[in-house]
Amino acid sequence: MPSKKPDAPRNSEVAGTQTPDRANTNAKLQSLEDVRSDATGQALRTNQGVRIADNQNTLKAGARGPSLLEDFIMREKITHFDHERIPERIVHARGTGAHGYFQSYGKHAELTKAGFLQDPEKITPVFVRFSTVQGPRGSGDTVRDVRGFAVKFYTDEGNFDLVGNNMPVFFIQDAIKFPDFVHAVKPEPHNEMPTGGSAHDTFWDFVSLVPESAHMVMWAMSDRAIPRSLRMMEGFGVHTFRLINAEGVASFVKFHWKPRQGVHSLLWDEAQKLAGKDTDFQRRDLWEAIETGDYPEWELGVQIVPEADEHKFDFDLLDPTKIIPEELVPVTPLGKMVLNRNPDNFFAETEQVAFCPGHIVPGIDFTNDPLLQGRLFSYTDTQISRLGGPNFHQIPINRPVAPNHNNQRDAMHQHVLHKGRASYEPNSIDGGWPKETPAGPEDGGFESYQERIDAHKIRQRSESFGDHFSQARLFFQSMSETEQQHIIKAYSFELGKVEREHIRAREVNEILANIDLKLAAAVAANLGLPAPKAGSVKVKGSQLKQSPALSQMNHLGDVGIKGRKIAVLVADGVDAGSVDHWRKALEAHSARMLVLGPTSAPVKTADGKALAVDASMEGMPSVMFDGVIVPGGKKALEALAGSGLAKHFLLEAYKHLKAIGFAAEGKALVDGLGLKADKGLLLGDDQKAVDAFVKAVEGHRVWEREAAAEAVPA
Numbered sequence: 183m184p185s186k187k188p189d190a191p192r193n194s195e196v197a198g199t200q201t202p203d204r205a206n207t208n209a210k211l212q213s214l215e216d217v218r219s220d221a222t223g224q225a226l227r228t229n230q231g232v233r234i235a236d237n238q239n240t241l242k243a244g245a246r247g248p249s250l251l252e253d254f255i256m257r258e259k260i261t262h263f264d265h266e267r268i269p270e271r272i273v274h275a276r277g278t279g280a281h282g283y284f285q286s287y288g289k290h291a292e293l294t295k296a297g298f299l300q301d302p303e304k305i306t307p308v309f310v311r312f313s314t315v316q317g318p319r320g321s322g323d324t325v326r327d328v329r330g331f332a333v334k335f336y337t338d339e340g341n342f343d344l345v346g347n348n349m350p351v352f353f354i355q356d357a358i359k360f361p362d363f364v365h366a367v368k369p370e371p372h373n374e375m376p377t378g379g380s381a382h383d384t385f386w387d388f389v390s391l392v393p394e395s396a397h398m399v400m401w402a403m404s405d406r407a408i409p410r411s412l413r414m415m416e417g418f419g420v421h422t423f424r425l426i427n428a429e430g431v432a433s434f435v436k437f438h439w440k441p442r443q444g445v446h447s448l449l450w451d452e453a454q455k456l457a458g459k460d461t462d463f464q465r466r467d468l469w470e471a472i473e474t475g476d477y478p479e480w481e482l483g484v485q486i487v488p489e490a491d492e493h494k495f496d497f498d499l500l501d502p503t504k505i506i507p508e509e510l511v512p513v514t515p516l517g518k519m520v521l522n523r524n525p526d527n528f529f530a531e532t533e534q535v536a537f538c539p540g541h542i543v544p545g546i547d548f549t550n551d552p553l554l555q556g557r558l559f560s561y562t563d564t565q566i567s568r569l570g571g572p573n574f575h576q577i578p579i580n581r582p583v584a585p586n587h588n589n590q591r592d593a594m595h596q597h598v599l600h601k602g603r604a605s606y607e608p609n610s611i612d613g614g615w616p617k618e619t620p621a622g623p624e625d626g627g628f629e630s631y632q633e634r635i636d637a638h639k640i641r642q643r644s645e646s647f648g649d650h651f652s653q654a655r656l657f658f659q660s661m662s663e664t665e666q667q668h669i670i671k672a673y674s675f676e677l678g679k680v681e682r683e684h685i686r687a688r689e690v691n692e693i694l695a696n697i698d699l700k701l702a703a704a705v706a707a708n709l710g711l712p713a714p715k716a717g718s719v720k721v722k723g724s725q726l727k728q729s730p731a732l733s734q735m736n737h738l739g740d741v742g743i744k745g746r747k748i749a750v751l752v753a754d755g756v757d758a759g760s761v762d763h764w765r766k767a768l769e770a771h772s773a774r775m776l777v778l779g780p781t782s783a784p785v786k787t788a789d790g791k792a793l794a795v796d797a798s799m800e801g802m803p804s805v806m807f808d809g810v811i812v813p814g815g816k817k818a819l820e821a822l823a824g825s826g827l828a829k830h831f832l833l834e835a836y837k838h839l840k841a842i843g844f845a846a847e848g849k850a851l852v853d854g855l856g857l858k859a860d861k862g863l864l865l866g867d868d869q870k871a872v873d874a875f876v877k878a879v880e881g882h883r884v885w886e887r888e889a890a891a892e893a894v895p896a
């Protein structure tokens with residue numbers, strides 16, 4: 183877990199400081215400030231600056247007559263409106279963003295010369311966009327899907343984009359297959375269904391025919407694909423990259439983001455319900471956390487492989503369908519990222535941000551991973567139609583804090599007034615400027631890593647990319663029993679939606695049977711397919727039997743229940759002292775407590791006072807919370823026992839294995855619901871009960887309850 187490192191100032195503090203190290207952060211904040219439009223106290227005007235007297239009525243020939251073409255005010259307004267939408271991203275269309283900063287833990291000069299990784303005093307501004315892959319811009323947040331985890335570092339040597347996912351591998355090995363994969367996973371072309379998910383024929387048709395996808399599909403069927411919160415996801419650069427030091431020595435690295443909030447997921451039933459109850463569940467969660475000062479933090483780390491060890495593993499480092507197990511190469515922490523500011527405008531920032539894995543800075547370089555190589559082309563290319571031309575780097579959110587003078591000119595939406603007559607190099611008219619910077623440690627011009635290549639030009643996949651099942655098996659066998667059951671259920675659910683039986687059978691017999699026979703047999707049984715035979719592929723197996731780092735159960739984080747959402751159910755007659763007691767207890771752990779009533783109206787406490795509620799139990803159902811408290815007050819407890827809404831809330835929270843704390847007098851309510859006390863269902867509000875409740879929320883779910891919860895309808 184994250185080591186203790188000096189605390190960095192928040193962006194707001196940064197803005198006020200004057201030290202040279204912070205100049206770039208200030209510059210980034212200032213560059214956004216310069217384009218911010220605040221209309222407070224301003225007259226309504228046209229785009230040409232003319233003040234508008236009437237914004238209610240079109241210019242007409244008579245009060246009941248036709249509208250006049252001459253009405254430039256109406257025409258300008260409607261024309262602009264008609265063009266407000268831009269094409270959504272081909273993939274990762276649904277997303278949400280946040281600003282923050284990155285701070286290095288120290289000088290990592292032996293590893294890289296990248297400036298932002300040299301100095302713990304340096305604050306590098308970042309913008310992060312999280313996303314789902316399959317669905318359109320308006321799709322639900324909680325679908326089963328990979329999550330994008332893209333970070334733009336505005337370093338003083340240029341922008342560095344780490345465009346990763348919350349899973350460390352990918353579906354395909356070569357970029358030329360990306361359009362095929364995306365066409366297969368996207369909604370089907372004839373009826374544009376389903377929105378947001380992979381439970382349909384074309385996806386399973388493709389992946390069951392493409393065994394290299396086996397490992398990534400395993401991740402997609404695991405709980406990683408339904409994160410509890412964007413704050414609670416790991417991030418991965420996926421490909422092997424290179425870091426290069428000032429002496430030109432390169433190391434292979436895999437990038438990792440480790441969330442201090444732990445790695446936690448929704449249950450599938452919750453994810454499905456949330457898709458209806460709150461389509462924006464995850465963007466709201468991130469937004470509210472930042473607004474309330476619960477700034478999420480990740481530690482950036484790398485797995486480092488010296489060049490000499492390139493061929494030491496039983497897989498190819500260039501193959502993006504493989505991880506380096508953390509037990510073989512541990513993650514070395516480099517620094518931390520804190521997200522501490524919400525965007526001012528979704529479109530201007532989150533929608534217009536343009537990431538590209540090809541945006542790197544001196545000290546970082548690519549490898550020959552054929553998926554990465556294709557990505558280097560695709561991202562800039564796609565912005566040309568999405569953002570309307572090659573000047574998208576001039577959009578404020580994309581502008582580097584480093585200067586970017588060159589001889590690229592004109593094109594759509596040019597915002598820069600280039601001075602001078604020479605837009606070519608070399609020139610003698612403008613003094614030869616702008617000039618190249620020599621490569622090397624003193625000067626710092628970018629120089630590509632000088633890799634020796636001696637090869638035939640050929641369309642061929644390396645044989646070292648041929649083992650598709652060993653790591654898929656390692657993943658399944660590293661899961662806890664609970665996680666394995668979730669994976670079995672996910673395959674069964676998704677394949678159950680596949681109409682064509684030959685596709686289901688192929689996935690079971692030709693993919694799953696090669697990964698793990700227990701998995702294949704369980705899925706086959708759920709689908710009513712004959713029991714599969716052992717797979718036909720000779721799988722060599724992994725260097726390791728298990729990799730504990732792959733199980734989420736081993737990533738509980740180190741911030742306790744900070745930022746977790748706890749519902750407190752109240753009704754008329756509630757004991758105000760009991761509510762206060764829990765408020766203090768939860769505040770002490772920096773959890774977020776929300777009081778829920780039968781309606782949104784205040785309730786009357788036992789001593790006759792009004793107690794404001796934050797929402798009704800219907801408005802904020804149990805699926806939105808991490809734990810529930812039922813405070814004391816005889817009348818209130820009776821009212822809850824007689825309320826279908828409250829009973830459903832509690833049974834559902836129980837079924838979803840959440841911590842529930844009842845005041846001691848709530849015993850009758852617990853009995854009436856037919857529930858039994860366990861590690862997370864607690865009676866009493868003494869310190870022991872408070873501690874047990876906090877511990878249960880910290881553990882995220884009361885897994886021991888799973889069997890008992892099966893029987894509860896909700």
Ligand code: HDD
Nearest residue numbers: 271273274311330331346347352357360420556560561564
């Ligand atoms: Fe990609 C967007 C991550 C393979 C082509 N990709 C996109 C985003 C993320 C990723 C996080 C959203 C960025 C944002 O928030 O704006 N993509 C990945 C990862 C991959 C990957 C981790 C494999 C390791 N992608 C990949 C390939 C190609 C693309 C192989 C094409 C050859 N990806 C794109 C794109 C997108 C994109 C079409 C759509 C919108 C955009 O780029 O800006 O160019």
